[in-house]
Amino acid sequence: MDQTAQQAQQLLQKRDLAFAKNGVGRGLLSGAAWGLDGVLLGMAFSLAPFANTMSLFAAPLVGACIHDGFAALWLFIYNVLHGKWRDYGRTLKTRPARIIIIAAILGGPIGMSGNLLGIYFAGASYTAAITAAYPAIGAVLGAVFLKEKISLRVWAGLLLAIAGSFLVGFVPPDGSAYPHFYLGIALAVVSAIGWAVEGVLSTYGMDLVDSDIAIGIREAASFLIYICIILPLAGGGAFRILSQSFTTPSGWYIALIALVGGTSFLSWYRAMNMTGVGRTMGLSVTFALWSVFFGWLLNDLRLTPNLIIGVIVISLGTILTIGNPKNLLNLNIR
Known part of the structure; x- marks a missing residue:
């Protein structure tokens, strides 16, 4: 191989390595933003009209609708700019857009x-621990x-x-605060499955679609499904909560929280498109760790030994997942 060809190959490897490192950074940012998003949403749900509603499911579904609707708006503004x-x-x-819309159904109305x-029903900490299982499902499906x-x-x-995430979430809740705790755990499992399948379908669809446009379409499709199908099925109480939410600070809080969620999405x-499904999910799973940190910082979450051990285990797992950035070149970077 002549010197020119060697130089060209070295430049190509440097470019691919920089691309892969950027993907790792995006994956970590996704996890941090999602951890913060969950804690902030949990705090918003403690306010009227979401708190003490007579409808068991309507309040969080309305919150999801507002969250994905504003996330779609912020992402559209980002893409316009x-x-x-x-x-x-x-x-x-x-x-590919049709595949992404199917992914939106799995990730939004089902996953979100x-x-x-x-x-x-179960609190942000437990939910983060259970939904942290989605990378294992996604990695298997991606493989x-x-x-x-x-x-x-x-x-x-x-x-x-994942093991560390379960340790992080293994804090017995106050029974009076979460009377439907096990229902919340079951729904968190459904969320993990929905997100895992979404990740695989979205990565497949993004072979021919810009990832920024893909997530914009995903959020817009999710919002339309909520407003046209999910909320009507939830009954008239859902639209009453929706209208009331914007006469109180809570609805506008969720609109701002959607900026954090949109950043995570x-x-x-982008990370899935840059460095693959398995690795990205291994990085974004740190949202359970961030959920504990932001819960402690913003919501007086009590730190316990299992939380500290869980944080250490998650950190070790993340280091192993990231590994030597040069090894990214051998992992079928997309």
Whole structure:
């Protein structure tokens, strides 16, 4: 190989390495933002009209609708500012867009609803611990359907991160605060499955679609499904809560929280497109760790030994998942 070819190959490797490192950073940012998002939403749900509502499911479903609606708006503004707004129309005419819309149904009305219902019924800490299982499901599906090669070290890190997340969430709740605790846990499991399948479908669809447009379409589709199908099925009480929420601070709080959620979604989709489903999910699973940190910082969460041990285990798992950035080049970077 002549010197020019070697230099070209070195430049290509440096570019790919920088791309992979950026993907790792995006994955970590996704986890931190999602941990903060869950804690803030839990705090918003303690306010009127979401608190003490007569409808068991309507309040968190309305919260999910507001959250995804404003996330779609913030992402659209972001894409407009980056000159991508025309890509919405062009992309919606393609087959990958239809795949992304299916992913939106799994990630929004199923995944997000399960997550917010879990937070509402079982608390943010437990819900984060249970939904942290979604990377394992997603990694398996990514290996099967997307043929992603995941090393034993990454698998070990992924399993450690998930185990640590369960330790983080293993704090017995106050029974009086969460009378429907086990219902919340079951709905969190549904959320984990929905997010895992969404990750695989979205990564497949993003082979031909800009990730920023993909997440914009995902959030817009999710909002439309909520407002046209989910809330009507929840009954008239849902629209009453929706209208009341914007006569109180809580609805506007959720609108602002959606900025955090939109940042997480944007980073998650970009990371999956940059460094694959398995690795991204192994990084974003740190949202359970961030949930505890922000819960302690903002909501007086009591720190216990199992929380501290869980944080250490998650940190070790994350280090294993990230590993040597140069190894990213051997993991089928997308």
